[in-house]
Amino acid sequence: MKEINECTDCRTNPVAENDKRRTLLKNALQALNNPKMLRYICLHARKIRKSILKDIAREVGVSVALVSYVLNNRFENRINKDVAEKIRTTARRLHYQPNQIAKSLKTNKTFTIGLVVADISNPFSSGLARIIEDEGAKYGYTVIFGSSDEDLVKFETLTNAFINRQVDGLILLPPAGSEPLLLRLQQMRFPFCDCRPLFSQAGGALRKC
Secondary structure, three states: OHHHHHHHHHHHOHHHHHHHHHHHHHHHHHHHOOHHHHHHHHHHHHHHHHHHHHHHHHHHOOOHHHHHHHHOOOOHHHOOHHHHHHHHHHHHHOOOOOOHHHHHHHHOOOOEEEEEEOOOOOHHHHHHHHHHHHHHHHOOOEEEEEEOOOOHHHHHHHHHHHHHOOOOEEEEOOOOOOHHHHHHHHHHOOOEEEOHHHEOOOOOOEOOO
């Protein structure tokens, strides 16, 4: 009953609603920053993946190693196609999710792209983001968004955060004064696209670069 009253108060009092959201967000961030919590999540996820691999192997009647080879697309020419398809079908039915971090360490790719725009809530920026997201999905890429609010410090913080998250490339709408950072990206030979030259001065129409 207490929770119902609290929710009712939040609906009728926007200030109380915002305060409650801030408190929930603060608690969530504190939990995520707790090393013990992160370690528990990682270990628990690893145990679940191993358990599902064993379930797949037991159901198909093969070894766990063979299941791992198939789901990681290894030794494809040496594995019976019918067995491989049965393993993949069983994995989908059991909702198996591969370890993307481990996969990225082997392939040196995360299949993620960082996109920094001025304001993702702006219709132009959100429309551009949607196009990039749809195109990226065709090639198996996930797009991570960020808004710089035309602030140079925030733009640099977002760009560095995406690089630290090992994105494969960046698509940027840089604010004024960002040339030193773009030069550093060039020197690092980090793949990025500065979208500003793609737009003409009149109406923001796309033109070939």
